[in-house]
Amino acid sequence: MLTSSNAVTPRERSEFLQQVGDLVRQAEELGLSAALSDAPRRRKPGLAIDLQFFRSAADGRLRPVSGLKALRPLGDSWEASDPRHRWGSVDGAVTFEMLRAAPRPASARPVTAAMARPVGAAPRGAGLVAAAVGVRCANARDDVQTVQLLLNLCGEARRVVLPEGPLKPDGAFGRKTADAVMAFQHAALGPAAVDGRVDPGGTTLRSLCESLPELLAPRCLALLCLRAADADITEFAPRLREVLAARAIHTPLRQAHFLAQIGHESGEFRFRAEIASGQAYEGRQGLGNTQPGDGQRFKGRGLIQLTGRANYAEYGRDIGREAALLKQPQLVETDPALCVDVAGWFWGKRKLNALADADDLNTLTKRINGGFNGLDDRRRLLLRAKSLLGI
Structure with a gap:
């Protein structure tokens, strides 16, 4: 249900509806469907809309999504896009408000250009082809x-x-x-x-x-990572959707940088562990490799190459599986869910959303890699991801 107070102007109402439209499109990118809730309720001065969200189940039916935790990426994006915005849950529906009362204090998180969907962005896919394709053309x-x-x-x-x-x-x-x-x-x-x-x-x-389908559809990911196998993309796509939602990687710019980085680190989803043996990490105190054989045992695995006993232990603690991962570190490679999730965990731990918001490829790469290895390839994938997103 959409409600408004008498003090709301037509311009404010129009602006609010446009912002709700952006919100619904973001929900679709996360695999959610939105519907109006008809529960009447009293409002604060301003505008508000009650929405219910659904996700397709394996049998094709829509199942309601309950609980704010699953919807927090949408709520965070809503509040970041305008200082008047608030969100919360009332009687099973999720309320998104634009208040006319005093805005949030100046100390709150600032709005950045990356947090909003681009206005007047380029058509999706405009930069996917670098040179002409056809008879007597370059045909790269x-x-x-x-x-x-x-x-x-x-x-x-x-x-x-x-x-x-x-x-x-x-x-x-x-x-x-x-x-x-x-x-x-x-x-x-x-x-x-x-x-x-x-x-x-x-x-x-x-x-x-x-x-073009939405970004996280397998057909679209195949256009981003041309060298990926169809089976790997199909396996990773739903897990990527979950990780992006869980780690607030919900703006186009954040998604573009995240996918570009994991695309490079994994050889475009072809490698779930680094090809090298890991012997080079043997005895590396900074990685926590204190026991003989730790270099090979805890070599880089997952879509962002988790490396070192200390990092495996920290990730394991955070997901409640420390003992299992220290005993069988190869699980990060062989379990598709962990393979993707560890990339989201690393991204969140290093607070990389802020660098993505600033569109800072160099610093982001150094934070992940420790240097600038593969920078040109990361840039290539970033440009493709931006093109697929229309930014």
Whole structure:
């Protein structure tokens, strides 16, 4: 239910509804559906809306999401976006308010540009292709694979009938890909637009990207991490959604930086543990490797490469499994839930959301890696993530 006091102006009401729209879109990014609650209640001066949230269960039915803990990322984002905003739970519904009373004190958390959804942002996917794809074009592997994946998405959305069915996204531009590009142009843009080319920022690319799913859908993650196996993406996607919600990684900029960093650290979801043996960490007191064999036993594992006995112990304590992880540290690699969760834990422990809000790739990389190893690749993944988010 939407309620307002008599003192609210039409402009304030319009502003509030736009902010609620942003909130609902953020909920959708977290895999939640929102519905109005019709429970009447008395209000403070200002505007308020009561919402109920649902999540799809394995049987396809919508199940209500109860408890503020699961919805805290939405509440934190709501309060961060405007000093007049408050949220809370009343009679099973979640209330989001815009008060007309005195704003929160100046000592409260400031609003940053990264905490709000960008206004006038670029179309999603605008920067996914670096050079032209088509006959007598550069046809770089990543660009061709991106176009192939986008064409398959458009085929699934029934925007085009691909002449020979879904393409194999192998990054090789051949006759099947050329025919599919022209079929899409004819179906989506009209006969006059058929030239067999997909140019960076061009009309064909923009139209292809109209079928992009939300960021954490497996098909979209495949566009972010082109080298990832479908099985790994399918396994990690729901767990990533949970971690982003639990660690308040709920703004587009935070999500872009988080996914870029774990994408690089894991070789685009291909490696759940570092390839090296870990012998180089042997005897490293700073990592807590005090016993013979600790270097190899506690080598880097998980999507952000947890390393060292001390870090395994700390993570284990925080999740109530210290003894198990010290006895079987390989669980961080073999258990998909832990493999993803440890990345969110590390992100939260190092307070990396603040660096993501500042769009500070260099400092963020140093905080994770201890230096700037792989900075160019992290930047490449960050640009792709931003493009998929439209920022």
